[in-house]
Amino acid sequence: MNTIKIISDDDVKSILDLENTILCVENAYRQKADKRATLLPLVSADLVEGKADMDIKSGIYQTGNLFGLKLVTWFGDNKIQGLPNLTAMAMVFDLKNGFPIALINAGYLTAMRTGAAGAVGIKYLANQNAEVLTLVGTGNQAAFQIAAALTAVPTIRKVNIYNPRNEKKAHLLQQSIRTKLSGINNSSNDFKNENWIQRIKTVEFYAVNNIQSALEETDAVITITPSSQALIKKEWVKPGTHISCIGADLPGKQELDETLFRTARIFADDIDQASSVGEIQTAVSLGILPIESIREIGYVINGNENGRLSNNDITVFDSTGIALQDLAVADYIIRTAEEKNIGTSVTI
Template sequence: MGEFRVLSEAEVRQTLDMKQVIEVVETVYKAKSSGGAEAWPTVFYDFEKGRADMDIKSGFLKSEKLFGHKTVTWFGDNEERGIPTLMGVIVVFNAVTGEPLGLTDASFITGIRTGAAAATGVKYLAAKDAENVLLLGAGNQALFQVAAVLTARPGIKKIRVAARNQKKVHTFIEGVSEKLKDTFNIDSENVEFEAVDALEDAVKDSDIIITITSSRTPVIKHEWVKKGTHFSCIGADMEGKQEIDSKILTDAKIIVDDLKHCMEVGEIEIPLNEGVIKETDITGEIGDLILGKIEGRNNDEDITVFDATGMALLDIFTANLALKSAAEKNLGTVSEI
């Protein structure tokens, strides 16, 4: 057997940057569209709805000769315990020999690739002159989302942040510029950050809305949304979750990351079950959009929605990049198994 490398979160952080990961995400989406990747069925389990859950996601990247899986947990009460709410591991295998190549901590990789996924939706679907972003959610994902959207769209001028916990929002706003510089080497000097007091007003004034909550009740109402708005809906990744009003989708061009998974557990799940939209209303997958197989935004008044439930393919390829970089930098613990 060959070498097996294990990377901690701190070591993973030394191997990845946001621009690289956005490129990885696009590569995976294109591979899936071209038949070079398969997302396997996901295993979900709610220990306590809205408070503690886990999922196991896996897949096969034929084009890269890799397969693997990610097991990740979210336990909301961990914040009070003083430990991370999101934890997990990713295991990468050689698809030619079946040999395990390495194991990485999943938290940073999950965060950075999820931010990169949302930003890919923004890159390809938001209006070209979009400047104002509304981020719904101020938890673990918030910093990654901000870093990713600023990387994908350097012209962003204002980012508003909204969440149920106003104290958390203000704490995030106060420290975001320093954290962006320290974690991602991103200079946000020309970006205005603002805590949201009135969500309706913020929605009406936003060009881009990124939702990253665990909500099971729509938070953003149809009548608030202006023409031309782009949504990257990231939080709905389990049956019953929904962040935006179903009616928003009736006026929107809908793009998904993986059609089957999104129909089962994504933002489109409930609107489909309600009969508000039909499967034929979904334009297609984002890999098809990137490759030019389908059309996205046609004009500045189109409302666009990118529904991304998250695919293990993104984690596997990102983890493999981290393992390769770690080998070059002599990071991690190496053993033979």
């Protein structure tokens, strides 16, 4: 008989803040590069063709003495019944004896660690003192991407919001963004989020309908759409821009003009996974982007690879999302839940 801790989505919301999530995600990338974290093969499947799918991401996080998996489901028609499209559950095990430690509702965890991924890309690859961020995509993830970017990169003072298919949605997000951001905990040291709310007030948010002209002033881009065709043309991207590509995580998805990869410096969370299901999949399969030229972001974080070489480089971070992000954040959640006596312990 074992005891397992059940940690609900509300529990996770009460524990997680942006600063610690970003630290965990950076650490996951670094430990992977240092071979102290092991990514296992992705399992993905259509459940109902075109309407529902799932994937299982698993790995071993030696640093935290744990291993486990996260299963994420997407059910497109749930919205019609007023139910959430995404469900995510993470199971974490003890690397010392294989016993289960925790079952975590990983909905909020996934939103936070995915936001952190985009932000870590900007932090390590964009030009110093990046001031203007352009967000392509206005779904649920948009606020988490902006929140994490503002947290990881304190110089950002302006955020452009663009929806490639529906201008109105960009305006709606512009109107609600400060409220949404205020609802995300920024730092475990920022009592009642007061400093964070001050910070948000100093940032300008604009809905834009001309992405080409927005890109002229942009230092960093985050793409977070479910698109299956290029939304940004190569010639629109000015020298020095960094792009964190978050949306593409399944075969057939794409947000950037693949010819951009001829000249840009490309980084990925995991080169195999990104090449098969990420933003770079088309460029790799067409032979535009040789796999050998792709760098893993963990090696930039641990100092064993260069990020950008000059102010004029265009850099791209292709993040498909890896189990080690989930495990690193889960490790933090479990330790905090233990300290603060959060969650429900059940005999299993």
